[in-house]
Amino acid sequence: MKKSLLLRLSQNLSFWESNLRFRGKSGLLAAFSKAIPKTNRVLGMALLLLMSGSLGFLFSLDLEIEGGLGNMAFSAGRESLSVGAKAFDPQLYSSLRIGVSGELKDYFSFSGGFERDPLLRNRLYASLGINLEYVSMEIGPVIGLFNAREQPVNPGFSAALDAEAPGIFFIHLQGSSSLGSVPDIEGNYNQKTGDVAAGFWVPYVVCSLNLNSRAFTVQEKTNLLTGDSLTRYFFRAEVYTKNVPYTVRVDLGYQNLKRSYSGDVINGTSIEKTRAVDEFKSIFLGLEGTYTFFPGFKVILGGEAPVYAWSVRPMKDPGKGSVLFRAYAGAAWSINAGN
Numbered sequence: 001m002k003k004s005l006l007l008r009l010s011q012n013l014s015f016w017e018s019n020l021r022f023r024g025k026s027g028l029l030a031a032f033s034k035a036i037p038k039t040n041r042v043l044g045m046a047l048l049l050l051m052s053g054s055l056g057f058l059f060s061l062d063l064e065i066e067g068g069l070g071n072m073a074f075s076a077g078r079e080s081l082s083v084g085a086k087a088f089d090p091q092l093y094s095s096l097r098i099g100v101s102g103e104l105k106d107y108f109s110f111s112g113g114f115e116r117d118p119l120l121r122n123r124l125y126a127s128l129g130i131n132l133e134y135v136s137m138e139i140g141p142v143i144g145l146f147n148a149r150e151q152p153v154n155p156g157f158s159a160a161l162d163a164e165a166p167g168i169f170f171i172h173l174q175g176s177s178s179l180g181s182v183p184d185i186e187g188n189y190n191q192k193t194g195d196v197a198a199g200f201w202v203p204y205v206v207c208s209l210n211l212n213s214r215a216f217t218v219q220e221k222t223n224l225l226t227g228d229s230l231t232r233y234f235f236r237a238e239v240y241t242k243n244v245p246y247t248v249r250v251d252l253g254y255q256n257l258k259r260s261y262s263g264d265v266i267n268g269t270s271i272e273k274t275r276a277v278d279e280f281k282s283i284f285l286g287l288e289g290t291y292t293f294f295p296g297f298k299v300i301l302g303g304e305a306p307v308y309a310w311s312v313r314p315m316k317d318p319g320k321g322s323v324l325f326r327a328y329a330g331a332a333w334s335i336n337a338g339n
Helices: 002-022 027-035 038-055
Strands: 058-070 093-104 108-117 121-131 135-145 153-165 169-178 189-202 205-221 224-239 246-267 270-294 297-311 326-336
Touching: 108 135, 121 153, 135 169, 135 189, 153 189
Parallel strands: none
Antiparallel strands: 058 093, 058 326, 093 108, 108 121, 121 135, 135 153, 153 169, 169 189, 189 205, 205 224, 224 246, 246 270, 270 297, 297 326
């Protein structure tokens, strides 16, 4: 089996290389080959390989799409609210996530998709995993896409590790990062994520403690480095019942939304380092429900709002009439290709 898998991946690699080499002078492949640096083309081919190399061994397939709206985000104006003691100004944003995942015969799995949110901007991702009896691992490329004119494609990698004792407890670790460290060229940026979860089962409820972090750092100008970050600590309970078409999930936790501004200011004959930080914190409550209309197809509807929110001084709190929220809806379709 391993030999046939390697042979299929080798054949797919030869196919994509021949297309880029012999047909890349016209059409979409030509634009891809010309516009994207060699390192990014390799990662792009890796995305295609992970998907195309998996199809021949497909056992099951899951498709999911989700879109949402919210307003707990900093504005795109890139001006510190702490300087001048301005108030947090909620900004309406949209989010989108399209994902595909599947199980392959002989313990393998894959996933891939596109996501957009107000903090990380746009990302493409793919991964190939191996699933053992109590442990599973995944690794694959992540690509920031069209988030800056100076750097339309930004490559990176992601990895995940899961361990569980079925029906007792589970642990999940995941992380991703763009290649390179702190951006030092105007327009360059770095995307980072980290997720940690530890949970346990009780009758008809899956409980977990979670830590999520997201960060986006960009060199806005030669003398201005801007960093956005969101850190969340929360408890999650997922309620389900046998032979019932719906599930309910409840989240309760604390989050810290932060934006920092670092730069250099000329003061006479010397250059001084400056740094300003805007922080908006909240205790939040989230609720999500799913309903299965027929086997393999379900709809998802969820929302989240602060129970209590506050700004870190000198930035002021939003106006009393402000309504902060996040709402989303989606659908998931599962196909059992093994039958």
